[in-house]
Amino acid sequence: IFLSHLALSCLVAFVAFAAIRWFIRDSCKVDAFSQKHVFITGCDSGFGNLLARQLDGKGFKVIAACFTEKGAADLAAASSPRLKTLQLDVTDSASIRRAVEFVSGEVRERGLWGLVNNAGRSIPIGPTEWMQLEDFTKVLDVNLIGVIDVTLQFLPLVKKARGRVVNVASILGRLSLTGGAYCVSKWGVEAFSDSLRRNMHHFGIKVSIIEPGFFKTEVTRVDLIDADLRRLWMRLPQDVKDSYGIIQMTPDTFYSLSDVRMQDLAMGLLCSSDISKVTRCMEHALTARHPRTRYGAGWDAKLFWIPLSYLPSFVADFVANALLPSPRVE
Ligand SMILES: NC(=O)c1ccc[n+]([C@@H]2O[C@H](COP(=O)([O-])OP(=O)(O)OC[C@H]3O[C@@H](n4cnc5c(N)ncnc54)[C@H](OP(=O)(O)O)[C@@H]3O)[C@@H](O)[C@H]2O)c1
Numbered sequence: 460i461f462l463s464h465l466a467l468s469c470l471v472a473f474v475a476f477a478a479i480r481w482f483i484r485d486s487c488k489v490d491a492f493s494q495k496h497v498f499i500t501g502c503d504s505g506f507g508n509l510l511a512r513q514l515d516g517k518g519f520k521v522i523a524a525c526f527t528e529k530g531a532a533d534l535a536a537a538s539s540p541r542l543k544t545l546q547l548d549v550t551d552s553a554s555i556r557r558a559v560e561f562v563s564g565e566v567r568e569r570g571l572w573g574l575v576n577n578a579g580r581s582i583p584i585g586p587t588e589w590m591q592l593e594d595f596t597k598v599l600d601v602n603l604i605g606v607i608d609v610t611l612q613f614l615p616l617v618k619k620a621r622g623r624v625v626n627v628a629s630i631l632g633r634l635s636l637t638g639g640a641y642c643v644s645k646w647g648v649e650a651f652s653d654s655l656r657r658n659m660h661h662f663g664i665k666v667s668i669i670e671p672g673f674f675k676t677e678v679t680r681v682d683l684i685d686a687d688l689r690r691l692w693m694r695l696p697q698d699v700k701d702s703y704g705i706i707q708m709t710p711d712t713f714y715s716l717s718d719v720r721m722q723d724l725a726m727g728l729l730c731s732s733d734i735s736k737v738t739r740c741m742e743h744a745l746t747a748r749h750p751r752t753r754y755g756a757g758w759d760a761k762l763f764w765i766p767l768s769y770l771p772s773f774v775a776d777f778v779a780n781a782l783l784p785s786p787r788v789e
Pocket residue numbers: 500501502503504505506507525526527530547548549550577578579580581601627628629630670671672673674675676677678679
């Protein structure tokens with residue numbers, strides 16, 4: 460009994476020591492924020508927009524890339540004169556090249572401390588059979604090829620600063636809950652980031668992956684997702700429509716309206732409006748002396764989706780089937 464208590468006490472002491480050590484290590488920050496440049500993509504709205512303003516407030520030299528001119532003008536008006544904006548389409552290599560030239564002029568010999576690949580789109584999302592190849596490439600071009608192109612073109616600047624790359628994936632990069640290219644693209648971001656981290660740690664570059672759960676932003680707007688779902692439905696051949704168990708063909712009877720409403724309700728309940736949970740993770744990845752490899756952002760990600768991703772596939776299949784509309788197959 461004495462020995463087993465001793466072993467238990469040693470184990471508890473070891474776990475407590477490890478937890479305290481992890482906490483202290485995790486809290487150590489880098490210094491001289493005001494000397495560090497961070498380049499963020501997709502700053503018109505959502506996480507990118509908030510992160511740009513948050514880092515600007517901490518004194519970082521932020522270069523915020525927006526998709527639209529209006530997005531850039533609005534962000535510039537809402538931040539300090541230190542923050543610079545530029546227009547960037549991540550699907551256009553020439554546009555990325557122009558951004559690299561601009562950023563090189565800003566950072567000079569210091570190099571780029573942080574590259575945040577945040578730009579993304581979600582639509583089209585829907586059953587795989589409803590998609591055409593172009594529906595896949597539209598999303599993959601932004602969410603995956605865009606991330607790879609931006610990273611490859613900016614890497615020399617990041618290498619100069621022995622800086623960080625922060626890639627925004629998703630819990631849908633661990634669990635393929637929906638059809639279409641969104642999950643495919645985020646699994647790709649996870650794989651690309653893992654290889655990049657392993658290849659670049661020799662040069663002092665740290666790579667972190669952000670895995671948000673569900674948050675209320677443009678990419679989770681159910682009205683936009685539903686409108687696009689209708690577009691996909693309307694162009695389906697009649698035999699495919701019939702196979703989904705719907706005979707009438709009006710815009711309102713596509714798929715099963717009540718199921719789609721259930722999906723909308725589930726999304727409404729799932730999505731958190733506190734997007735600072737995500738930007739805090741991004742900030743940690745850029746300011747911690749020892750950034751984490753993966754950040755699960757949001758309680759749904761931490762307590763439900765990420766644990767679910769480790770369970771057998773049939774459990775995830777059950778959850779996906781319960782949450783998503785299903786065809787009325789006889
Ligand atoms: N919201 C969530 O629940 C959630 C969960 C997991 C992961 N994510 C990921 O988080 C990232 C940020 O999304 P968000 O939720 O903050 O949504 P958001 O507000 O729509 O942000 C996405 C940004 O990317 C921009 N963008 C779209 N296409 C682009 C292109 N070709 N080139 C450059 N920029 C482009 C958008 O510009 P416009 O607004 O002008 O189109 C927008 O500023 C995305 O990668 C998304 O997949 C979001």
